[in-house]
Amino acid sequence: MCGIAGRILNAPGRVGQDLVELMEAQKHRGADSTGFAVYGVPRETGFVLRGMGFDKASMDADLENFAQVLRDHGSDLLAEPRIVTDSHRHYCFRMEISDPDDMTAWVADADDLSGRIEIQSCGRSLEIIKDVGGARAVADKHGVRDMIGTHGLGHARLATESSVLPNASHPFWARPFSDVAIVHNGQITDYFTWRDRLTRAGYRFLTENDSELIAVWVSDQMKAGLTIEQALKKSITSIDGVFTYMIARPEGIGFAKDRFAMKPLVVIDRNGELAAATEEQAVRRVYRDEGDVINFDGPAMYGIWGVGNRRVAA
Amino acid sequence: MSAVVIDVGDRPIREVHQDIMAACETGQPVRVVNALSRHNLGIGLPPGVDISFDGSVGYFCGGLNTGARIRIERNCGWALGEGMASGHIEVGGRAGMSCGAAMIGGTIHVKGDAGPRVGAAMKGGNIIVEGKIGYQSGFMAHSGKIIALGGAGDSCADALWQGEVWVAGDVDSVGVDVQLLEPTAEQVAEVDAILEPLGLVDSSRNWRRMISGQRLWYFESRDATAWLMI
Numbered sequence: 440m441c442g443i444a445g446r447i448l449n450a451p452g453r454v455g456q457d458l459v460e461l462m463e464a465q466k467h468r469g470a471d472s473t474g475f476a477v478y479g480v481p482r483e484t485g486f487v488l489r490g491m492g493f494d495k496a497s498m499d500a501d502l503e504n505f506a507q508v509l510r511d512h513g514s515d516l517l518a519e520p521r522i523v524t525d526s527h528r529h530y531c532f533r534m535e536i537s538d539p540d541d542m543t544a545w546v547a548d549a550d551d552l553s554g555r556i557e558i559q560s561c562g563r564s565l566e567i568i569k570d571v572g573g574a575r576a577v578a579d580k581h582g583v584r585d586m587i588g589t590h591g592l593g594h595a596r597l598a599t600e601s602s603v604l605p606n607a608s609h610p611f612w613a614r615p616f617s618d619v620a621i622v623h624n625g626q627i628t629d630y631f632t633w634r635d636r637l638t639r640a641g642y643r644f645l646t647e648n649d650s651e652l653i654a655v656w657v658s659d660q661m662k663a664g665l666t667i668e669q670a671l672k673k674s675i676t677s678i679d680g681v682f683t684y685m686i687a688r689p690e691g692i693g694f695a696k697d698r699f700a701m702k703p704l705v706v707i708d709r710n711g712e713l714a715a716a717t718e719e720q721a722v723r724r725v726y727r728d729e730g731d732v733i734n735f736d737g738p739a740m741y742g743i744w745g746v747g748n749r750r751v752a753a
Numbered sequence: 754m755s756a757v758v759i760d761v762g763d764r765p766i767r768e769v770h771q772d773i774m775a776a777c778e779t780g781q782p783v784r785v786v787n788a789l790s791r792h793n794l795g796i797g798l799p800p801g802v803d804i805s806f807d808g809s810v811g812y813f814c815g816g817l818n819t820g821a822r823i824r825i826e827r828n829c830g831w832a833l834g835e836g837m838a839s840g841h842i843e844v845g846g847r848a849g850m851s852c853g854a855a856m857i858g859g860t861i862h863v864k865g866d867a868g869p870r871v872g873a874a875m876k877g878g879n880i881i882v883e884g885k886i887g888y889q890s891g892f893m894a895h896s897g898k899i900i901a902l903g904g905a906g907d908s909c910a911d912a913l914w915q916g917e918v919w920v921a922g923d924v925d926s927v928g929v930d931v932q933l934l935e936p937t938a939e940q941v942a943e944v945d946a947i948l949e950p951l952g953l954v955d956s957s958r959n960w961r962r963m964i965s966g967q968r969l970w971y972f973e974s975r976d977a978t979a980w981l982m983i
Contacts, residue, residue: 700850700870700887700888703831703849703850718790718792718811718812718830719790719809719811720789720790720830723789729827732790732828734868736868737887737888737906738869738907
């Protein structure tokens with residue numbers, strides 16, 4: 440099934456806590472893995488990286504190789520990486536790095552290490568935390584409740600098209616564009632057609648998850664010069680399948696829905712803040728009292744909610 | 754008679770359901786509060802029960818109803834009254850997608866709009882929506898009537914079987930193989946008989962009656978030659 444969520448605050452606050460509530464309420468929609476994309480207070484320079492390595496036994500060597508690739512591109516670690524491990528074989532890390540000379544070139548070389556170590560997000564403000572397990576377990580393991588930010592996304596995964604792997608969880612980063620994250624509910628039925636097409640165009644897919652396609656597809660559209668709004672609208676007729684997905688950037692959150700109206704989205708928009716989710720009971724975790732709920736349940740819909748200066752475009 | 758009050762809150766739904774069923778056995782009206790849009794409330798209620806839900810409920814409320822009278826103060830989520838056999842469900846606000854899905858009898862009355870695929874695969878009963886019905890409503894409806902007083906969205910009555918979709922107001926578009934017909938006075942009287950107990954009869958309505966334009970084979974027939982004609 441999968442469940443998705445989005446949250447926008449008026450000012451930096453406990454967005455991590457709210458996202459955990461939104462996803463905990465939707466845990467029945469996907470118990471395989473959970474993920475969060477949190478937009479914290481943006482940095483002026485440097486980036487925050489979130490990633491994972493797939494074998495604790497070679498962690499030191501893999502991290503050193505990764506750091507060397509950074510240095511090869513004019514960047515370096517600004518602090519000691521923070522490592523999160525548990526009984527699983529994989530480990531997760533958080534790094535702060537200085538600006539690479541060329542983001543695209545650095546990401547391409549870093550992705551050569553995928554299979555051993557992989558970037559899950561890179562941003563001035565974006566941090567993607569995702570792992571196998573339910574919302575509570577992932578939140579506890581990675582300290583998501585304590586994360587402060589202006590907005591974010593959440594996802595609960597029921598794996599339907601690919602394996603239950605930590606890196607196949609959502610959100611997906613629209614590499615190499617910093618600070619762009621995607622969560623998706625649904626199935627992309629022309630995934631292989633698009634994957635072949637985009638692979639031939641030089642893009643790399645790091646998983647077998649069809650949802651990753653949306654992130655790559657959006658990257659391709661942005662590279663071609665489309666705005667996010669244009670990409671959202673175009674995706675409805677370009678991508679086949681049943682889907683509702685949300686895409687987040689520092690400026691806000693956008694969404695698009697398929698032509699068959701199969702995957703729901705409900706929103707409570709109040710006093711400049713917003714909670715969005717696949718199910719109404721999830722947004723009611725954030726807004727307990729009865730109020731106006733906006734149902735985006737029609738076909739072929741898209742829109743954008745801005746942070747701060749709020750606007751809705753559809 | 755005073756009502757038995759059931760508070761949902763954050764309690765496990767299994768526990769809430771057990772409380773609701775126990776309350777139903779008292780013969781008193783039942784009032785459910787703090788539903789918080791949660792799912793699976795009021796499932797499989799027995800005949801003779803009078804139950805109301807304050808606020809909004811989530812998915813599947815009133816599913817498998819066998820004769821209860823259910824009132825929802827505000828909105829409901831997906832699949833209201835799914836598979837219900839009998840009874841009456843009233844929604845004060847809006848209904849989510851697929852309300853009345855696979856129902857085989859009874860009445861659903863939505864005072865607001867309803868989402869996509871109203872009455873999907875229904876096999877009997879009536880669904881009355883005072884507002885607009887959503888995309889692809891009437892999808893694969895085998896029998897029964899869907900009556901929309903506030904118009905219909907795109908692809909209305911797509912893949913309709915032997916059900917009927919009646920719309921007063923604009924129809925954004927019809928689905929594949931839909932016949933749009935001018936109803937007879939007798940047919941309108943039949944619909945008015947459904948609306949009359951709800952106080953919704955209006956002789957000025959300009960009805961659009963939709964039935965399937967396909968050649969249908971209904972499986973009541975035990976005549977083997979009917980199969981050979983396919």
